[in-house]
Amino acid sequence: MQELVLIQPSGTAHDELARDAAQADARREFEERLAECGPLAYRVARGVLRNTADAEDVAQEALLRAYRRFDRLRDRARFRGWLVRIAFRIALDRLRSAKRRAQRDTLWSEPAHQPRVATAEDLAASAEFQEHLERALAELPEKFRIVLLLAAMEGHTVEEVAALLGIPVGTVKSRLFFGKKQLAEKLRCHVKTTKTR
Amino acid sequence: MPCENYKNALIEAAASGTEPQAALRMHLAACAACRAAFEQEQSFFNSIDAGLHVSANPEVPTSLLPRVRARLDDASAPRRIWAANWLVLASAAAIIVCLFVARVVWRPNIVRKPAETAGKTSGPPMVTLSPHNPTPVVAPPLGKESDLPRQFVIVRNATAREALVIGKTMPEVLVPSDQDILLTEYAAQWRLHKRGPLLLAQNSDVTILSPLQVAPIQIAELDVRLLADEKSQ
Numbered sequence: 001m002q003e004l005v006l007i008q009p010s011g012t013a014h015d016e017l018a019r020d021a022a023q024a025d026a027r028r029e030f031e032e033r034l035a036e037c038g039p040l041a042y043r044v045a046r047g048v049l050r051n052t053a054d055a056e057d058v059a060q061e062a063l064l065r066a067y068r069r070f071d072r073l074r075d076r077a078r079f080r081g082w083l084v085r086i087a088f089r090i091a092l093d094r095l096r097s098a099k100r101r102a103q104r105d106t107l108w109s110e111p112a113h114q115p116r117v118a119t120a121e122d123l124a125a126s127a128e129f130q131e132h133l134e135r136a137l138a139e140l141p142e143k144f145r146i147v148l149l150l151a152a153m154e155g156h157t158v159e160e161v162a163a164l165l166g167i168p169v170g171t172v173k174s175r176l177f178f179g180k181k182q183l184a185e186k187l188r189c190h191v192k193t194t195k196t197r
Numbered sequence: 198m199p200c201e202n203y204k205n206a207l208i209e210a211a212a213s214g215t216e217p218q219a220a221l222r223m224h225l226a227a228c229a230a231c232r233a234a235f236e237q238e239q240s241f242f243n244s245i246d247a248g249l250h251v252s253a254n255p256e257v258p259t260s261l262l263p264r265v266r267a268r269l270d271d272a273s274a275p276r277r278i279w280a281a282n283w284l285v286l287a288s289a290a291a292i293i294v295c296l297f298v299a300r301v302v303w304r305p306n307i308v309r310k311p312a313e314t315a316g317k318t319s320g321p322p323m324v325t326l327s328p329h330n331p332t333p334v335v336a337p338p339l340g341k342e343s344d345l346p347r348q349f350v351i352v353r354n355a356t357a358r359e360a361l362v363i364g365k366t367m368p369e370v371l372v373p374s375d376q377d378i379l380l381t382e383y384a385a386q387w388r389l390h391k392r393g394p395l396l397l398a399q400n401s402d403v404t405i406l407s408p409l410q411v412a413p414i415q416i417a418e419l420d421v422r423l424l425a426d427e428k429s430q
Contacts, residue, residue, distance in 0.1 A: 027269070038265060039257040046255045056258055063265045064272060133248035152246070152253035181212045183245055 030067050033079055038063060040080060040154070041087040047149040048091035050134045058094055062087035081164035088146050095138070129187075136186035144179030151176055200224070203231050211238035214246075382409070 041062045046055035066083050073082055137145055150161045151172070158176070162169045203224055210217040217225065217235070225232045372380055 030269075031266075034262060034265065038262050042257050042261055043253060043255060047253050050252075052255070052258065055255075056261055056264075059261060060265050060268055064268050067269055067272065129244065130248055130251060133245065134252050137249070137252065148249055149253045152249035154254065177209075177213055180242065180245060181208070184208070184212065184241060187241075187245065 026070050027067075029076070030070050034063065037080055037083050041083050043153050044084055044087040044146075044149060045091040047137070047153070048088065048095055048145070050138065054094060055091070058091045059087060062090050065090070078166075081166060084146075084150065084164050088142075092142065132187060133183070136183050139186060140179060140182055144175050144182065147172055147175040148179045148183070200228060200231055203228075204234075207231060207235045207238055211235065211242045214242070 038059065042055055042059035045058035045062070046052065049055050049058065062083060066079075066086055073079060137148065140148070146165065147161060150156055150164055151158065156164070158169055158172050162172045165172070203221060206217070206221050210221060216222075225235055
């Protein structure tokens with residue numbers, strides 16, 4: 001009579017299989033969010049850095065970091081806000097590097113190439129307005145900048161911005177108001193400067 | 198030029214994007230300059246909103262997602278390589294630790310070993326005396342299998358000698374019968390000075406040692422004479 005022997009895999013191999021399966025699940029889940037949230041990360045980075053190539057690098061880095069820490073995120077519904085904060089932080093870190101700041105300051109202090117514009121409306125119609133706006137935006141405090149960007153991004157409502165950043169709706173409204181006001185002041189100063197030239 | 202009292206209110210109303218309050222609304226209805234300024238502020242903030250929208254919604258490069266996916270693939274692979282490297286390093290460290298521990302544990306033996314080896318190399322060879330074989334035979338050196346220290350064994354009895362030789366526990370040196378006394382003398386001296394053990398194969402066959410009898414030297418008295426006396430003679 002033949003004896004049948006059931007050979008079970010060793011504990012290490014079993015653990016390895018379980019780990020691989022969990023990793024595959026996490027990868028699948030992350031992939032599902034990637035198509036939706038990848039552009040968001042890019043836009044946040046682009047809003048901070050104002051540079052396409054850098055923004056793409058930062059978005060990749062943010063998504064990669066999010067993937068590595070995906071298992072630490074308990075509430076997966078908060079993935080978008082979590083990713084936004086990661087991308088924003090990485091973009092700010094990059095922006096703070098001395099070299100880029102020096103380059104930006106140099107560009108800011110070189111107004112010779114800027115053409116004269118008569119009014120704010122005319123300025124808005126031009127590409128220069130966009131450039132000035134982005135520079136003024138970069139000078140805003142971080143808490144105002146991210147709120148302004150997210151509110152303008154993908155048609156987010158105030159409530160959605162509040163949910164993304166994990167702050168109260170009233171705080172978002174307040175920051176939107178003061179951020180826009182500061183932005184207008186900076187732009188107005190620049191309009192006056194260009195008018196006098 | 199707007200009225201100074203309403204200037205800030207105008208800006209704030211335009212910035213918030215909400216309807217102006219009742220007092221401001223009444224003033225705007227009455228003051229054309231403030232109305233124009235308010236319209237200008239509204240237009241300005243609309244431009245900011247439009248600029249923000251453009252700035253916040255750039256076109257996403259098509260290469261972004263494929264690159265991210267590629268990096269995700271890479272992120273999984275190096276992890277395993279790192280894990281493999283980690284295992285290799287851990288194994289190497291464990292081997293090193295084991296070797297170190299083994300060295301520490303076996304250190305006393307290693308310390309004792311040189312003394313033993315010195316005793317083996319410096320000691321005289323084992324000698325077997327056989328009265329039946331007049332030809333001196335020098336046995337080969339001790340093999341590695343033998344752990345016994347080198348000793349002198351003097352065997353006169355052929356049976357005992359054969360037992361020793363067959364057992365191959367010790368090499369032997371066979372000398373002629375007229376030289377055995379010298380060898381036993383040498384063995385006695387070596388035993389006294391080197392404190393080495395003298396193994397006797399059989400008590401009954403041990404050669405009884407007797408000291409050498411040397412006659413005292415006799416020196417004749419010198420006859421000293423002067424040279425002058427000798428010449429005169």
